[in-house]
Amino acid sequence: MPVGTQGTVKGLTIDQVASTGADMILGNTYHLRLRPGHETVARLGGLHAMSGWDGPILTxxxxxxxxxxxxxxxxxxxxxxxxxxxxxxxxxxxxxxxxxxxxxxxxxxxxxxxxxxxxxxxxxxxxxxxxxxxxxxxxxxxxxxxxxxxxxxxxxxxxxxxxxxxxxxxxxxxxxxxxxxxxxxxxxxxxxxxxxxxxxxxxxxxxxxxxxxxxxxxxxxxxxxxxxxxxxxCVMPTRNGRNGLAFTDEGPLKLRNATHREDQRPLMQDCECLACRHSRGYLRHLFNAKEMLGPTLLSHHNLTYYGRLMSEVRTALEQGRFEEYAAGKLRGWGYEPIPLG
CATH class of the missing domain: 3.20.20.105 (Queuine tRNA-ribosyltransferase-like)
Structure with missing residues (x-):
């Protein structure tokens, strides 16, 4: 679930959140109690109507x-x-x-x-x-x-x-x-x-x-x-995205690093997120220039990556090949699976 602590997933419109493949989002009782206040949210029609999210919400x-x-x-x-x-x-x-x-x-x-x-x-x-x-x-x-x-x-x-x-x-x-x-x-x-x-x-x-x-x-x-x-x-996909880190099948990429200055590749091939329509070099430029678009694009990429990961997990489970799938993903990130016993 993308985290929308205060009735918003930081930096993204609700349509952008939906386009990542998210089915459900999270809100926080403490923060919404403080502002705008739960009575105000209720008068605005509830958290669904206020935020524009028509899927399930967990608080x-x-x-x-x-x-x-x-x-x-x-x-x-x-x-x-x-x-x-x-x-x-x-x-x-x-x-x-x-x-x-x-x-x-x-x-x-x-x-x-x-x-x-x-x-x-x-x-x-x-x-x-x-x-x-x-x-x-x-x-x-x-x-x-x-x-x-x-x-x-x-x-x-x-x-x-x-x-x-x-x-x-x-x-x-x-x-x-x-x-x-x-x-x-x-x-x-x-x-x-x-x-x-x-x-x-x-x-x-x-x-x-x-x-x-x-x-x-x-x-x-x-x-x-x-x-x-x-x-x-977890806030990790959006928090890391706002700070210039992108999740990929080869592990995390730190977009502020100079190695990406003239890199024309997208973050990932065949990724349908908004960020992957642009080059790594352009994304790095956005962060170095402190443009608002950079955090938005990387947040969208990371949520899309997490959504696709969990969709693949469900498919692997249904097909009885989860163990094989999990081992391949973990090794791509540089880890060996931890034995369940």
């Missing part, structure tokens, strides 16, 4: 801000209390209020409010956040009123296999429409992330979506699909 609960704004918040059993990163105003986010905001936004999938912590962390801190996340998930389920909005629970537990199994098992016993693996991509190594996904997914229902939050690189997508993950989001 994060604001739980990640418990982690990312650590110096500005305090977590109790009742709520996470924030100081707004915009104006310092106090914001109290309870599980119930998170659901209220997401219902006002009108997303198709809402996430429960969870307690995210940085890794590594002391065992007692991990256990405390896990237990609170389960209790908050139950409160979110009880507060949910929209029959047209799916609610996904979030598995926590740090890197501890037993805690991940415990959390997954307890949440799987509750009537959620999907399940996310949360609390990763917060400081652990890729190998630790893959191992955690591998020990979590067997304890989640096979007939419901399994979503790895905030992940990741093309390699991360391939390795985690192999471990049972269905759905991803």
């Amino acid at each position: 994060d609960s604001g739980g990640f801000q418990v982690f990312s704004l650590g110096s500005l918040n305090q977590v109790t059993e009742q709520a996470a209390t924030f100081r707004s990163h915009i104006d310092g105003a106090i914001v109290v986010l309870t599980p119930e209020h998170s659901i209220e905001i997401q219902e006002a936004l009108g997303s198709d999938v809402a996430m429960v409010l969870d307690h995210v912590i940085a890794l590594p962390a002391p065992q007692a801190e991990v256990e405390d956040a896990l237990a609170r996340s389960i209790r908050w998930a139950a409160r979110c389920r009880a507060a949910s009123t929209r029959s047209d909005q799916a609610l996904f629970a979030i598995v926590q537990g740090g890197l501890d296999a037993q805690l991940r199994r415990q959390c997954a098992t307890e949440l799987a016993a509750m009537p959620f429409e999907g399940y996310a693996v949360g609390g990763l991509s917060v400081g652990e190594t890729p190998e630790e992330m893959y191992a955690t996904a591998a020990i979590t997914t067997p304890h989640l229902p096979v007939d419901k979506p399994r979503y790895l939050m905030g992940v990741g690189t093309p390699r991360d997508l391939i390795e985690n699909v192999a471990r049972g993950i269905d759905l991803f989001d």
